Amino acid sequence: MATNTPNEVNPVEPGGTAESEAGPSRRELLVKGGKVVAGIGVAALLGNLGNWALSYAADKEPIKIGILHSLSGTMAISEVSLRDTVMMAVEEINAKGGVMGRMIKPVIVDPASNWDLFAEKAKQLLLQDKVSVTFGCWTSVSRKSVLPVFEKNNGLLFYPVQYEGEECSRNVFYTGAAPNQQAVPAVDYLMSKEGGGFTKFYLLGTDYVYPRTTNKILRAMLLAKKVPADKIMEEYTPFHHQDYQTICGKLKKFAAGGGAAVISTINGDSNVPFYKEFANQGLRAEDAPIMAFSVAEDELRGMDTSALVGHLAAWNYYQSVDTPQNKQFVANFKAYCKKNNLPDGDKRVTDDPIEAAYFGVYIWKQAVEKAASADVDKVRKAVYGSKFLAPGGEIMMDAANHHTYRPVLIGEILADGQFKVVSRSPGLVKPEPWSEFTNPEKGCDWVGHQGTYQK
């Protein structure tokens, strides 16, 4: 179509063009520049004013904390709730006079579900904003990506999600479950008489580090408990896998004759197609219950639960836990979401990571008050062994290994997307980042040893 030859395209001489365009562009530049400078000035003034007003109100300089959760991208669906929770805890603390009389000033950044951006944003929080502590991350890969940043700059991260263990960082406090607080007791329960005495296990997960490591531990545990290797199946699907026909077919064959249970570490949006296909192929929770480690109330509220009723999950907290402080917490959270016009308002639910994110803020606050300083090294020491009455009951930070003592609860999914607790550990379970089944020789201790050590 283009028939013009190159020299026909621009008949104007080069010199002329430059002269005729220079005038307006220079003027424009000046006007634009002026506007930008004025804008920056006004913004700075306002910022200073706000800062001054805040510090005036608190009479002291506020303490900055960082919130590092994805607010856009794939993980936003889960992580936005954690940002809201941390913000709620901050608001509560500030309303009661802050920490040591100082207000908390949150700095929110959005790593956009992008693992490299996580590290960059962490660096920004630590070096530029100089936050005293950061609450953040959900996926293991995002945590692994920020880990070197926190370790190099001696930052402090509170990580609120259950994870695969095998990590022992001096700069992270893990308020979610270690494998021995979720996966291992869940399988123990399934093998017990009360849990149904299952003898065959189908380990099914999404193909990434958390399911692979968890299943490695579970396989070692099952073998140690004399479950023959041919009664254990292990299978992975890619992220966002939608077609579970073949897997449900295999499962049906595996479950024939009874005694089979599915251990699911399927993550995110693959869960709905899986449960739907499972039910549609005529499988029932009675034939082969699915024990899930990544399905909590917050995920269930976005699902059609009819296909999930009767299946199981293992967590350390449920919204249905019956304690007075939990009723208050749930009501507060709903009220907070409604007041701030967050999506879905008072239909929001709480779940395990939300609780862990919430009490993480309070554990940090207590430690700052105990240490009488927000300095990372002092706060770290003060966190060891501290206790807090969390919504789900009292929890305790380990004296040395940076993880959290929590109770283990097995729940059955109900039609309204809530859980009925069917089994509860007798007390708090001691966290073990290194599993006794895969790494019996390793331990984690930042008081008596330098982190991971050989027993």
Add this chain to the structure above:
Amino acid sequence: MVISLGRTLVALGIVGLLLLFEPSRAIAADGPVSAPPTASVEQALTQVASEDESIRQAAIRLLIEQGDAGLLPRLEAIRANASRSIRQAIKPLMDLLKNRAKLASPDSDVRRSAATDLGSSGNPSAIAWLDAAKVNESNKWVRYTIEESAALLRLASGDPSLKVAAAEKLGELRSGNAVPALKALVEAGAVAEATEQQKVLAKTADAAIDRIETWGDWANAIETIFRGISLSSILLIMSLGLAIVFGLMGVINMAHGELMMVGAYATFVTQQCFTAWFPPDVFDWYFPVALPVAFLAAAGSGFLLETTVIRFLYGRPLETMLATWGVSLVLMQAARVYFGDLTAVVAPGPLRGGAQVLVGVYLPYNRIFIIALSIVCVLGIYFALFKSNLGLRVRAVTQNRNMSACLGIPTRKVDSYTFAFGSGLAGIAGWALTMVGNVDPGLGQNYIVDAFMVVVTGGVGKLAGTIVASLGIGGLNKLIEPGLGAVYGKVLILVMVILFLQWRPSGLFAMKGRDAD
């Protein structure tokens, strides 16, 4: 069109099979008549909470024989105050009584699951109940399950002749559930000190296992074929819109997946309207109503996208790609912000569950529905493109734009309408996909790569190519997956597509002669 005819026939065959085996739901059975508890039952009810193991066991035995579902509330009350060991002892008793009562339920699914549970309870007194229930059972598959459960219980009983008969029966029933028990019998017969009876039993069991496993292979093959067709139909339905937009018009629309998402959200919104404003008994009608809503919503969005963005970029594929990718990001984040994640589409009643057509072969209704829908869509597109006036213009414009313009065809309008039509098809795909997956902002991203793969493999610009490619890719995927697993299955498929495109760069059905550009 030969292929699509073949597909139609296959689908008709499946639908026919389904109709043949459609469970009759007319069952008139009265609930269990609960007689007033006799003295011995009364006594057993008090003894059941006894701490003495032997007394408790005797009481439980008696209750199993003489009790009925009428005792359940009282047992529940006993259980509520009892210690852990008593609770565990009473639980099986209650399950038995509950399931016995359920055998007379009017719902065939409930009867069936009760029969399955009784079969796995291991309690021989359930045999008599199952045999009694079998006499009145009219549903084929419930009767099958009852027979299977009774045979399983007999197989676990002590009487050797009963066991042999049960093993034979299970072989005849081709019961996959019996394999572990039968294998145990074979092993028991294989040891040196096995008695003569055990050896006979082992032989029967072995023959039964053979029969069961041979049938299992067949059932597996049938199911694999169905799965292949089902996956192909999903691939096809999401590629059809793209085949028109990308194939015929040559527009690389990265936001095509998000148009599917629009269709899915339109379905969700329709459902919410139904729950809010209509009585619950017409709820299932939301789904058919959502079809035009999804089509129009996606077509409207497509029309808007074409008039505001794409029309300025015709003939500049790279810019189109970037611009539409930007649009897709905007749409995704907009959905995330506006809808949050409280979005689930509840499958309408008739599309839930599956039909059992043969022993061990389940065909989920939602998948059958999508297969049928994809056939209807292909036929619809065929007529729209080759039999309608608009189709004639579309083909004319895509083949030679200048000539068509000279002949007085308003090419601008035709472009708009074609793009809107292709987008509307994406909306229909989104509508259908709510039945298998979830509704979330990432929905389009999950499918768009596969859709492009199908269209490119099939040959850009050829509808038949898209159909064959989706059948090929879907079928191969399901053939590979059982052996290699989902992750490597997908990898292998991608490798094969790459190699294929090396061999035939223009796809299965290459455009011949002068084409759209």
